[in-house]
Amino acid sequence: xxxxxxxxxxxxxxxxxxxxxxxxxxxxxxxxxxxxxxxxxxxxxxxxxxxxxxxxxxxxxxxxxxxxxxxxxxxxxxxxxxxxxxxxxxxxxxxxxxxxxxxxxxxxxxxxxxxxxxxxxxxxxxxxxxxxxxxxxxxxxxxxxxxxxxxxxxxxxxxxxxxxxxxxxxxxxxxxxxxxxxxxxxxxxxxxxxxxxxxxxxxxxxxxxxxxx
Amino acid sequence: xxxxxxxxxxxxxxxxxxxxxxxxxxxxxxxxxxxxxxxxxxxxxxxxxxxxxxxxxxxxxxxxxxxxxxxxxxxxxxxxxxxxxxxxxxxxxxxxxxxxxxxxxxxxxxxxxxxxxxxxxxxxxxxxxxxxxxxxxxxxxxxxxxxxxxxxxxxxxxxxxxxxxxxxxxxxxxxxxxxxxxxxxxxxxxxxxxxxxxxxxxxxxxxxxxxxx
DNA sequence: AAAAAACAGTTGCAAATGCAACTAAAATGT
DNA sequence: ACATTTTAGTTGCATTTGCAACTGTTTTTT
Numbered sequence: 001x002x003x004x005x006x007x008x009x010x011x012x013x014x015x016x017x018x019x020x021x022x023x024x025x026x027x028x029x030x031x032x033x034x035x036x037x038x039x040x041x042x043x044x045x046x047x048x049x050x051x052x053x054x055x056x057x058x059x060x061x062x063x064x065x066x067x068x069x070x071x072x073x074x075x076x077x078x079x080x081x082x083x084x085x086x087x088x089x090x091x092x093x094x095x096x097x098x099x100x101x102x103x104x105x106x107x108x109x110x111x112x113x114x115x116x117x118x119x120x121x122x123x124x125x126x127x128x129x130x131x132x133x134x135x136x137x138x139x140x141x142x143x144x145x146x147x148x149x150x151x152x153x154x155x156x157x158x159x160x161x162x163x164x165x166x167x168x169x170x171x172x173x174x175x176x177x178x179x180x181x182x183x184x185x186x187x188x189x190x191x192x193x194x195x196x197x198x199x200x201x202x203x204x205x206x207x208x209x210x211x212x213x
Numbered sequence: 214x215x216x217x218x219x220x221x222x223x224x225x226x227x228x229x230x231x232x233x234x235x236x237x238x239x240x241x242x243x244x245x246x247x248x249x250x251x252x253x254x255x256x257x258x259x260x261x262x263x264x265x266x267x268x269x270x271x272x273x274x275x276x277x278x279x280x281x282x283x284x285x286x287x288x289x290x291x292x293x294x295x296x297x298x299x300x301x302x303x304x305x306x307x308x309x310x311x312x313x314x315x316x317x318x319x320x321x322x323x324x325x326x327x328x329x330x331x332x333x334x335x336x337x338x339x340x341x342x343x344x345x346x347x348x349x350x351x352x353x354x355x356x357x358x359x360x361x362x363x364x365x366x367x368x369x370x371x372x373x374x375x376x377x378x379x380x381x382x383x384x385x386x387x388x389x390x391x392x393x394x395x396x397x398x399x400x401x402x403x404x405x406x407x408x409x410x411x412x413x414x415x416x417x418x419x420x421x422x423x424x425x426x
Numbered sequence: 427a428a429a430a431a432a433c434a435g436t437t438g439c440a441a442a443t444g445c446a447a448c449t450a451a452a453a454t455g456t
Numbered sequence: 457a458c459a460t461t462t463t464a465g466t467t468g469c470a471t472t473t474g475c476a477a478c479t480g481t482t483t484t485t486t
Binding site for chain 3: 358359398399416
């Protein structure tokens, strides 16, 4: 396991001391488990150290939405901005999570740990990455049409993976829940795009036509 | 003008010294101006000190999308995650913006300014707020129906303003561009909602029925 | 190895949304 | 005070998307 970004530049020993100040806890979860962050733990943030998870919301009619996807080093927390719409974090693989008090992180404790500020910097970097990920997601969801959403998402993936051929991190089923569209309508649109030569696909494997430049 | 959150806990004099390390610049813009952040200024972040601005994207077909709204203390930067889809920040009121090098903020310079870490903490707080705002936006855009988007947005506003009656920060026209839906379809849906007693509205003034609890 | 479950893919029909072209009202400029 | 521009609001028609009910394939379970 790669060293988590949150620990960069801090020795293990010092980290242990520091994390006690922040009331840190480390938990492992099995695939399928829900990562619980109680509503009253408002000022806690979590970081995914290992595994893969998704922030999921169910509508009353059963519609499922994948609001966010978490890979290692993803920071999350202060969930339920919209308290009534309970969303939960569900592990799609075995996960390990560290969580600690955001309040104590940004409001110095009396111990004055020497590397406290390094930790703050690390958290800032993670949070900046998260804001970028959220922005990208908005870019995708803001597209007016199904085709627009598909294209925006595929282009993003292609850029991330550095290749015009890549495999989806979801099942086709889940992709629809991520793009917030109907599954069969999405399949229909993908079929059309294939016919127009804008896409090749087989299962989760996607190939985009070479970009013009 | 209220003291910007980015400056909390730092004296003016020290700040001046520090901001030089970060190559900070302060600019004012008139209503209607575009805040330019050049593509090569990748590692700069900006903070809106005063005014109101919007991150806007135009589609080839002329469709306009309001991706984000900025009020004072909003942090932004590392724009164009999707470089080809040029989006720009347009001031909807007279604005003042400070921008500086993110790189120098998180990679200590040799001057070792005493309050550097306070500034990092301040930026972290702003960035956390931004991530929350982006999450809320995703909650809204992820709704499958026009009514769902309207409701989610109105409930968010009502919570922010602490009242079931509030006025929209947009024109009705702009609201549609913010919710990423067709304007006349939106009006039609609002009309239906009024008929069903889910909403009262007149121009920008909105009243929601009292929440049940 | 067989049965069950999950997943990819298809299609007809209904409903929601987008588009365009309006009218009326309000705000702005001269 | 009048003309111009912007904004709010409406409606018919075309298109897109959602829904439901399928088929066939792959994966998982027993």
